[in-house]
């Protein structure tokens with residue numbers, strides 16, 4: 001770091017930050033305490049915390065490396081601000097997927113897997129060797145067949161055969177084994193089969209021979225080829241397929257063959273280790289009858305119980321160390337996971353909480369930890385558990401910056417920075433700084449909402465019918481059969497890991513494929529998409545400009561003839577400098593306007609096309625009032641209605657926050673009828689005031705005749721649902737059941753449900 005560490009009371013100092021919508025923000029953030037950033041979605045919290053503080057910290061850290069190292073690190077541009085000082089190294093604990101491929105598991109990322117391996121090498125019998133002997137990431141431990149992946153690519157037998165047909169009539173569906181072809185001849189000339197017998201009538205023995213070759217030893221087939229007669233040894237279809245297409249360098253195959261192979265293969269459990277990833281020697285070692293794969297497949301809560309029973313001079317201390325780590329995971333409500341679970345399959349909230357656990361184990365102090373909504377995915381019951389972890393991290397001597405909307409997490413703050421007053425151009429300012437107690441009395445939107453408790457909805461809508469889910473048993477679901485009411489707003493609740501996403505996002509949407517899932521994921525369009533292109537109004541806007549000026553419409557597109565010749569319509573030029581930070585500068589020719597001079601010479605009622613793209617949706621509604629402009633105005637009005645009136649028509653969609661993206665997607669569905677919409681935690685990233693806007697939108701969708709199903713922890717949404725479906729009773733193996741279906745008022749009386757208890761507390 002270039003500046004010397006200074007005493008904590010100085011705090012992080014930011015002067016005149018201008019990233020995105022920030023309006024010369026000046027801040028002094030105390031060190032060694034928890035600061036929570038609040039404010040409506042789009043007010044500028046991330047612009048301060050992630051795009052200014054975290055980026056500058058990373059950039060300064062990179063500067064301390066020699067040039068040849070720096071050159072390989074990701075490059076960070078200097079954030080737009082006059083000064084950012086007194087930073088400490090920052091660790092961003094966000095919800096980005098953990099990834100890491102299939103070799104990254106809960107056990108490997110928390111390092112508990114290495115303790116379990118150590119345990120087996122010291123206390124297991126018979127021993128397979130040192131600890132690497134139990135690692136699927138090491139050749140000495142890995143299953144040789146799948147190389148430690150637990151899964152292999154295999155011939156998909158269901159696709160390969162049409163069992164209603166015989167070999168002669170085309171039972172082999174793989175195109176390279178077609179009737180009349182060389183491969184087909186190998187089977188029909190083998191003399192091993194009745195070529196006219198449909199496969200479904202084959203005996204077990206015939207099937208075995210077809211798939212894996214003769215049990216009676218080698219069979220030779222005489223084939224007449226152009227070069228004369230050839231003797232070929234018979235191979236079963238699976239062996240032959242593997243040899244020809246799987247166990248070889250795929251790049252030597254033609255693209256057509258590779259495509260066909262891909263279509264006829266599937267990723268399936270490894271036939272040798274059955275998913276355990278380890279070789280036979282490693283799996284033979286046992287402690288109290290269980291092998292290491294059993295340990296890795298057990299829910300963490302159960303594993304703690306097993307490890308506690310270990311009584312062995314070398315094993316006990318190792319088991320104790322593992323238990324300490326496992327308890328931390330259990331403490332934050334993830335006891336339903338198992339160490340073998342691939343991190344790529346975890347939800348964003350689960351991943352973030354595991355990252356917290358990993359950092360708690362470290363002895364680093366004086367760091368700045370930055371969190372993005374750590375309450376995501378957590379039931380109200382478990383929010384205080386995360387709260388304990390966060391305060392522990394602070395007490396180890398760290399600074400915590402947290403972007404959060406949850407009342408219980410805000411309550412933990414030693415210091416609050418409230419951004420606002422509104423979103424986008426209406427925000428970008430610090431409207432309050434100070435303690436939570438003072439925030440409650442401050443007149444800001446956050447302050448006003450903090451003290452407010454919404455009443456339970458009593459006038460609920462009556463369902464118009466139902467959609468059934470039957471025999472749901474994926475993951476932890478216990479053969480669930482349940483009717484989901486239609487024509488109403490349904491809240492699906494339950495502690496993390498109880499099975500909400502599995503039931504709704506997986507099983508329900510598979511059994512009812514007409515359901516539309518609206519999430520916060522990036523909008524799958526190109527980098528030039530904007531609210532205007534998303535709403536589909538750009539064609540009309542271009543036509544209006546063309547008609548007013550008597551020129552072709554293409555002139556008003558920066559993707560077409562209207563593009564600025566210097567920057568190709570990007571508006572900026574990025575100079576990538578080998579040994580310094582990249583610099584993005586505004587294009588000198590068009591001054592960032594993206595269009596050619598010719599396009600900008602034409603106007604519509606006094607505005608050029610870039611003037612129009614710089615209008616907010618609100619402003620544009622007032623501008624497009626002419627004849628033939630109704631469709632444009634109506635589309636823009638939906639944006640205002642979903643609370644995005646502050647977005648400009650030309651803002652790249654890639655810069656929208658998750659909450660903004662979600663509302664943009666909702667805007668596209670307003671006005672539709674009798675649809676079924678599914679949303680997983682739609683309140684993520686939303687302020688209490690944004691949640692009111694969201695609630696109005698959901699109500700409007702339902703009033704129009706749609707069914708809306710939301711997986712939610714936010715009690716404000718649960719209280720205003722028409723029906724609640726509560727899962728539980730706990731997470732993982734101890735969950736997977738529907739505990740309750742009914743109205744919120746009925747749920748309140750439930751004796752054991754955690755959601756009912758949280759509701760009662762909230763209403764008190």
Ligand code: ADP
Pocket residue numbers: 020021039040041042043044045046047048419423424425651655656657660
């Ligand atoms: P919050 O974190 O409070 O939800 P953000 O800091 O993400 O808000 O965004 C503040 C405003 O800046 C929003 O209007 C958002 O659309 C806009 N914004 C965010 N990123 C970019 C960007 N890369 N370019 C332009 N505008 C952006």
Ligand code: ADP
Pocket residue numbers: 336337341345475476494495496497498499500501502503731732733
């Ligand atoms: P919720 O949505 O209520 O938090 P989930 O449906 O995500 O719960 O999880 C229910 C159970 O299924 C948990 O035990 C979880 O670990 C397990 N599970 C979820 N996804 C996967 C997966 N991809 N692989 C293995 N287990 C999974």
Ligand code: ZN
Pocket residue numbers: 143144145146147148149150151270271272273274275276277278
């Ligand atoms: Zn294997």
Ligand code: ZN
Pocket residue numbers: 564565566567568569570571572587588589590591592593594595
């Ligand atoms: Zn240009």
